[in-house]
Amino acid sequence: MSITSDIIRGHTETIILAQLAHKDSYGYEINKELQKKSDNKYEMKEATMYSAFRRLEQNGMIVSYWGDENRGARRRYYSITKLGRAVLHHSREEWVEAKKIIDSMINEEG
Amino acid sequence: MYEGLRKHVDGLFEGAPKTAKATELKEELTANLIEKYDDLIAAGKSEDEALKGALSGIGDMDSLVQELTEEINISDEEMRRERRKSAMFISVAVGLYILGVAVLILFTEVFRVNDVVGLILMLVIDAVATGLIIYNALSRPKYLSGKAKEEEEEWVSADRKTNDVLRQIKSILWLCIVVAYFLISFIFTAWAFSWVIFIIGVAIEKIIVLMFQVKER
Numbered sequence: 001m002s003i004t005s006d007i008i009r010g011h012t013e014t015i016i017l018a019q020l021a022h023k024d025s026y027g028y029e030i031n032k033e034l035q036k037k038s039d040n041k042y043e044m045k046e047a048t049m050y051s052a053f054r055r056l057e058q059n060g061m062i063v064s065y066w067g068d069e070n071r072g073a074r075r076r077y078y079s080i081t082k083l084g085r086a087v088l089h090h091s092r093e094e095w096v097e098a099k100k101i102i103d104s105m106i107n108e109e110g
Numbered sequence: 111m112y113e114g115l116r117k118h119v120d121g122l123f124e125g126a127p128k129t130a131k132a133t134e135l136k137e138e139l140t141a142n143l144i145e146k147y148d149d150l151i152a153a154g155k156s157e158d159e160a161l162k163g164a165l166s167g168i169g170d171m172d173s174l175v176q177e178l179t180e181e182i183n184i185s186d187e188e189m190r191r192e193r194r195k196s197a198m199f200i201s202v203a204v205g206l207y208i209l210g211v212a213v214l215i216l217f218t219e220v221f222r223v224n225d226v227v228g229l230i231l232m233l234v235i236d237a238v239a240t241g242l243i244i245y246n247a248l249s250r251p252k253y254l255s256g257k258a259k260e261e262e263e264e265w266v267s268a269d270r271k272t273n274d275v276l277r278q279i280k281s282i283l284w285l286c287i288v289v290a291y292f293l294i295s296f297i298f299t300a301w302a303f304s305w306v307i308f309i310i311g312v313a314i315e316k317i318i319v320l321m322f323q324v325k326e327r
Contacts, residue, residue, distance in 0.1 A: 026142065027139075028142035031167070043167055045167060045170070047169035047170050047171045050135060054177070069141070073141035075138070075145075076134070
């Protein structure tokens with residue numbers, strides 16, 4: 001489980017952008033979604049997620065707004081921007097490319 | 111019910127600066143933890159297990175808190191700029207006050223025009239100067255006035271009581287100075303020079319503070 005987390009951590013921002021590309025969401029919901037998609041193999045740490053949110057927001061890739069829940073504390077929702085979508089598109093292409101190159105370098109039959 | 115969660119989150123943010131961003135992050139984290147906790151309870155976990163489960167996913171918040179602290183330091187630069195702007199406003203305002211008096215003298219003594227004209231002109235100039243000072247005070251960011259106060263007040267006694275006394279003395283002093291200013295000005299019609307009283311006032315204030323300082327040691 002945690003062996004892969006180092007590799008995944010480098011893609012935290014892309015992963016979050018990809019979730020927000022479907023719809024606006026907030027921390028816990030995104031995490032639930034990730035757990036479901038990874039078949040419970042990956043859970044993003046809260047701290048990792050918030051640092052990524054901050055960086056993404058500072059760079060204009062996402063914007064945030066507060067929900068109006070009254071139970072306990074308000075949720076902070078995030079929404080992807082046009083720039084965010086462009087970056088996501090680019091990152092996906094980069095990942096496909098990187099995967100190909102790494103595969104070709106570490107596969108046994110090489 | 112959420113007491114345990116809140117207490118833990120409070121602990122995480124103990125070293126964080128008291129900024130809006132830190133408060134927001136805290137609220138965001140709390141909201142997410144509460145929901146996770148509720149989900150775990152709904153899944154049949156005990157309160158203890160749910161609390162542990164919710165807290166286990168937080169990870170290392172230290173670096174985030176560190177970032178929040180660093181952010182404040184970055185805004186130091188901005189603060190310095192604001193302070194310079196504020197100093198300029200005050201300087202211009204003080205300059206205008208003096209100019210007002212000069213205009214009054216010029217009109218009444220040199221041009222020998224009707225006194226009222228010079229007086230009205232002076233008051234108009236003073237109004238502009240006062241407007242500048244008020245605008246400066248109101249537009250000053252909160253954090254700036256807070257921090258600046260700490261620095262301007264070169265000396266603060268360790269004892270709160272002494273500080274209170276000092277503050278009272280200062281306000282009485284300035285009240286007396288203003289009264290003296292008007293009295294002397296009207297009685298001797300010394301408007302041209304009586305503003306010196308304010309400079310003397312500053313000196314007296316410094317001396318009083320100094321006396322307190324010496325006594326404390």
